[in-house]
Amino acid sequence: MSLLLAGLVALLAGIIITTTMVVGWWVWLVVAALPLLVAAQRLCFPYLWRDALFLCRVVSRGVRLELYRLRGSVLTVADKFALQAARIPHQPFIIYGDETHTYRDVDERSNRVANVFLSSAAVQRGATVALLMSNEPDFVAVWLGLWKLGCSVAFLNTNVRSRALLHCFHCCGATSLVVGADLVSSLEDILPSLQEDNIQVWSMTRSTDSAHVLTLLDKMDAASARPIPAVLRRATSLKAHTLYIFTSGTTGLPKAAVVTHLQTLKAAAGFWAFGATEKDVVYIPLPLYHSAASMIGIGGTIELGGTCVLKKKFSASQFWNDCRKHNVTIFQYIGELCRYLCNQPKADGERLHSVCMGVGNGLRPDVWRRFHARFGEVRMCELYGSTEGNLCFMNHTGRIGAVGRSNAIYKLLFKYDLVQYDMVKDEPVKDHHGFCLRVNKGETGLLLSKVSATSPFFGYAGSKVLTERKLMRNVFVTGDAYVNTGDLMAEDCDDFICFKDRVGDTYRWKGENVATTEVAETLGLVDFMQEVNVYGVEIPGNEGRAGMAAVIIRAGHAFDGRKLFDHVANDLPAYARPIFIRIQEHMEITGTFKQQKFQLVKSGFDPSAVTDPLYFLDASEKRYVPLTHALYQSILAGERKL
Numbered sequence: 001m002s003l004l005l006a007g008l009v010a011l012l013a014g015i016i017i018t019t020t021m022v023v024g025w026w027v028w029l030v031v032a033a034l035p036l037l038v039a040a041q042r043l044c045f046p047y048l049w050r051d052a053l054f055l056c057r058v059v060s061r062g063v064r065l066e067l068y069r070l071r072g073s074v075l076t077v078a079d080k081f082a083l084q085a086a087r088i089p090h091q092p093f094i095i096y097g098d099e100t101h102t103y104r105d106v107d108e109r110s111n112r113v114a115n116v117f118l119s120s121a122a123v124q125r126g127a128t129v130a131l132l133m134s135n136e137p138d139f140v141a142v143w144l145g146l147w148k149l150g151c152s153v154a155f156l157n158t159n160v161r162s163r164a165l166l167h168c169f170h171c172c173g174a175t176s177l178v179v180g181a182d183l184v185s186s187l188e189d190i191l192p193s194l195q196e197d198n199i200q201v202w203s204m205t206r207s208t209d210s211a212h213v214l215t216l217l218d219k220m221d222a223a224s225a226r227p228i229p230a231v232l233r234r235a236t237s238l239k240a241h242t243l244y245i246f247t248s249g250t251t252g253l254p255k256a257a258v259v260t261h262l263q264t265l266k267a268a269a270g271f272w273a274f275g276a277t278e279k280d281v282v283y284i285p286l287p288l289y290h291s292a293a294s295m296i297g298i299g300g301t302i303e304l305g306g307t308c309v310l311k312k313k314f315s316a317s318q319f320w321n322d323c324r325k326h327n328v329t330i331f332q333y334i335g336e337l338c339r340y341l342c343n344q345p346k347a348d349g350e351r352l353h354s355v356c357m358g359v360g361n362g363l364r365p366d367v368w369r370r371f372h373a374r375f376g377e378v379r380m381c382e383l384y385g386s387t388e389g390n391l392c393f394m395n396h397t398g399r400i401g402a403v404g405r406s407n408a409i410y411k412l413l414f415k416y417d418l419v420q421y422d423m424v425k426d427e428p429v430k431d432h433h434g435f436c437l438r439v440n441k442g443e444t445g446l447l448l449s450k451v452s453a454t455s456p457f458f459g460y461a462g463s464k465v466l467t468e469r470k471l472m473r474n475v476f477v478t479g480d481a482y483v484n485t486g487d488l489m490a491e492d493c494d495d496f497i498c499f500k501d502r503v504g505d506t507y508r509w510k511g512e513n514v515a516t517t518e519v520a521e522t523l524g525l526v527d528f529m530q531e532v533n534v535y536g537v538e539i540p541g542n543e544g545r546a547g548m549a550a551v552i553i554r555a556g557h558a559f560d561g562r563k564l565f566d567h568v569a570n571d572l573p574a575y576a577r578p579i580f581i582r583i584q585e586h587m588e589i590t591g592t593f594k595q596q597k598f599q600l601v602k603s604g605f606d607p608s609a610v611t612d613p614l615y616f617l618d619a620s621e622k623r624y625v626p627l628t629h630a631l632y633q634s635i636l637a638g639e640r641k642l
Contacts, residue, residue, distance in 0.1 A: 047397055047405070047494075054396045055409055057273050062413070065238065065265060074235040076242070077264045077299050078147040082107070082230070084305045088278075092307045094137050095281075095326055101137050103305075106144065108225035109137075113145025115223040116216065122200060125150035125232055128173050128244065131289075132156040132165075132187075133180035135312045138204055139288050140298055142178050147242070148228040154244035154256065155289040158183060159573035164253055164518075166190055169199060171462035172244040172256040176200040178216065184208075238262040244461055245291050245387045253518055256461040257388035259295070263458075266392070267291065268299030271306075274359060274381045274396060276330060278305040283323060283331035283355075285314035286511075291387040292360065297332050316340040320375075323353050331355060334511040335362030335543040342370045351376045359383065362508070362543060365401035384499065388470070390457045390483055391416055391449035393497055402496040403489075414455060417482070418445030418489055419475070421503065424598050428472075436475050439490075444500045447489045448475060448482035457483050507536025508544040510575035519578065522571050523549055526564055528557035531587050533595040534578065537604050541638055547578040550600050550612075552587060559583060561615055561624030569622075579642055580605045581615040581624055607632055616640075 068074050081103075084091075089104035101109075117123040129146050131153055133139045146153050154172045156165065165187075169177070177199055179187060184203045187194070191212050194201060206218040235242075243259035271282065282301050286293040288310075301308040309326045319341055322328065337360070351374075358380045363371075368380060384403040385392035391414055393404020419436040420429035421444075428436050428446055439445035451457045451471070459467025475482045488500040502508065505516045516534035523532045531552040536545025553559055559581075568577045582605070588596035607614050607627050614627035619641055625631070634640050 050397055051405070051407055054273065054394075055407075058413070061266075061269050061273070065262065068238065074238055074240075074261055076147075076233070076235050076261050077268050077302060078144060078233050079230075080268070081144060081302045084302060088305055091278075091305065093301070094140060095307065095309045096137050096312075099137070106137065106141055109141040109220070110144035110148060111225045111227055112220045112223040113142050113216075114148045114228045115226065116219045117146070117149060118228070119223070120219075122202075123149060123151055123176055126152075127175050128152045128154055130154040130156055130169060130172070130174040130177045132158060132177060132183055133204065133288075134158055134182055135284075135288050135293075135310055136180065137310065139180075140310075142204075143294075148233050150232045150234070152241050152243065155246070155294065157246055157254065157289050157573075158287065159512075159575070160246070160254060161186060161573075162189055162571070166193055167253045168246055168256065169194070169197065171460075173461065174199065176202065178202045178204065181205045184213065187213075235261050238265070239456065239458070241458075243295075245289070245294075247387050247513060253515075255388075255466055257386075258458040258461055259291070259387065260458055262456075264295055264299055267295035268303040270296045270383065270394075271300035271330065271359065272303055273394060274357065276300070276304055276306070276357070280304060280306045280329045280357075281327055282306060282308040283311070283319075283326075283328040284308050285311040285319070285337065286332055286334065292332060292334075292383075295387075296359070296383075314340075316344050320347075320350060320353060323355050327354050329354055330357045330359060333358050333360035333363065335360075335364055335367065336511050338363055338371050339367045339541075339543055342367060342374060346374075350374060357381060361403065362511070364543060367543075368400045384497070386485065388457075388459060389449065389485060390451065390455040391447075391485070395496075399496050401498055403499045404497045406491065406495045406497060415450035415452060417448050417450075417476070418443075418491060419448055421446040421488060423503070426503065426596075426598065434474070435477070436472075442490060442492055444488050444490045446503065447485040447487050448472060449485060451481040451483060457481075502536075502545075507547070509536065509546055510544070512573075512575040514547060514576045519547060519549070519572065519576055522568065523551070523564070523578070525571075526567050528554050528560060528563075530554040533587055533597065533600065535597045535601050537580065537601060539579075539642065540636055542642065546580070546642060547576065548580040548582065548600075548605060549578040550582045550584050550587065552584055559613075559615070559624075562622065565617065565623045568617075577617060579617050580627065581617075582610065583613040583615075605632070 085103040085107035090102050092100050093103045093106050094101040123129055129151050131139065131142060143153055154168070154174050156168055160168065179201060181204050187201065191210065195212050200214060201212065202214045202216045204217055205215050208215050238261050240261055241258055242261050242264060244256040245259055246254040247257050282297060284293050284297040286297065288294045297308060309322060309328055314337060323331065355378055358378055361383050363380060363382060372378065379398050381398065382395040382403045383392065395402045395404050397405055418439045420439055422429050431437055449455065459470060470483060472482045472484045474480065486504045486506060487502055489497055490500055491497050506513050508514070519534045520532040523529055529551055533550045535548055537548045539546050588599065603610055605614060605627065607629055615624040616627045616631060618625045
């Protein structure tokens with residue numbers, strides 16, 4: 001028996017030794033080839049693992065949303081907040097100045113808001129309520145309180161006044177308005193019109209001098225903080241409307257972009273997709289009426305279960321002190337913000353901070369490099385997308401100058417194309433069949449995003465014409481539909497996507513989109529204006545484009561720089577006021593009777609190159625003054641306030 005056992009052991013040992021010898025060759029071969037494989041991967045596919053990790057996150061989020069749809073049970077951002085308030089009630093949610101508001105604090109305060117409206121029957125489930133408030137914790141409390149009642153909320157730009165503000169109510173169908181204490185006075189001239197339209201106005205005050213304005217703070221003090229029945233906020237579809245965010249476009253007056261639960265959930269996943277966790281502290285200096293601060297900033301903080309530091313208004317001088325004081329790890333930006341930081345006087349300890357990530361858009365490569373050189377290698381995560389758009393790019397690698405990154409898998413998930421665009425004719429180039437032509441790799445083209453079941457386009461509230469104008473049909477084949485982003489982009493050989501310029505009737509200045517038609521209509525109300533053509537021009541050292549208007553003076557009238565200044569100061573927000581005026585004898589138009597902008601943009605505002613009279617908006621003198629060569633040089637040197 002022992003001999004048999006010994007024989008079996010010997011046989012087994014021989015098999016193991018033989019197998020090891022054979023397999024060993026393969027092991028040694030793999031080990032020897034591994035460095036070569038790693039080197040080849042880094043050379044040919046340097047972003048492989050980062051792309052794979054990022055796509056896993058994107059796909060997993062998409063699968064989760066699809067499961068919600070299939071189950072018919074939608075978990076909204078409001079639901080997520082309720083879960084976080086129950087899970088981490090004592091976690092700081094919003095830090096505002098020296099105040100700290102926990103998840104429980106904001107939950108209970110939003111309950112008070114909801115109970116005020118619920119008990120008074122002032123707001124019904126499904127209604128739309130407009131919100132005109134500056135950055136403050138109660139902006140979030142009111143917003144969440146209305147969501148808990150199943151209402152849609154319209155975020156109004158705090159810079160908009162009079163006629164444009166009334167337009168905002170009409171196009172989104174708001175029946176009530178909640179206005180911040182510091183903005184009540186801005187409603188004086190339109191209160192009668194709001195009363196005629198039966199729009200209730202609630203101010204975030206405890207008393208008021210107006211019989212037509214209701215107070216909210218006193219009623220919140222007396223209201224219960226008991227939870228609102230979850231059935232009121234329950235959503236049955238991801239495509240249900242939940243927000244209206246106003247954006248400038250090509251139609252002049254602000255347009256109400258329809259925001260669904262699907263879009264809010266996608267936006268709220270932004271920080272998470274970049275690798276943020278609940279331990280992060282997010283700095284939000286951008287206005288909450290913008291989708292970046294509200295949907296990505298506040299929504300993203302809720303998704304993480306993290307903390308945000310909310311600023312009433314951005315301050316370049318306070319930025320790094322705030323970051324150090326609150327141990328900020330992530331900050332939101334627009335390109336201008338980073339430039340302002342770089343232009344601040346240098347100070348000791350600028351690189352002593354815990355900020356490791358910036359999330360935003362519009363960061364110029366030169367400012368990007370200056371920011372890194374001065375404040376450290378903060379990972380800048382550029383985003384590309386519009387509030388109403390159906391496409392988003394994310395630069396998860398931190399490649400300087402890119403707004404996003406694509407690859408074969410991403411293109412399967414999100415259908416987009418870059419097509420040839422004729423800047424002189426201001427229209428896409430078409431072939432003899434009437435279809436658009438794609439650009440070659442590395443060439444600049446107009447970005448179009450395909451409309452499909454997985455990438456729907458919800459458009460704008462109000463007239464369907466507004467939504468239709470944003471679409472291009474029969475682009476490559478008969479029957480297809482694409483969203484026209486109005487942006488010129490280029491995709492390089494490494495699949496990085498870079499923003500080049502905007503086309504059409506919109507330009508961006510001071511972090512805001514400016515509709516040229518709205519500005520032109522406003523200027524056209526001045527008695528000496530016959531025709532107005534508004535466009536944007538680049539000023540070295542500044543982000544975006546400054547407003548410029550080419551005008552024709554009405555016969556028998558003269559240009560009055562002081563009258564024009566008073567008019568634009570009263571009727572236009574600061575970012576939309578034309579910085580330069582060019583007086584022409586006649587206006588160039590295209591073959592389809594559109595005002596020609598290309599040559600005007602190209603010639604700029606150099607008085608030595610432009611023979612037409614030029615004027616500059618001088619805020620100190622409160623009038624438009626002649627643009628001399630000396631003044632032109634001081635503008636280029638950054639010595640003039642713009």
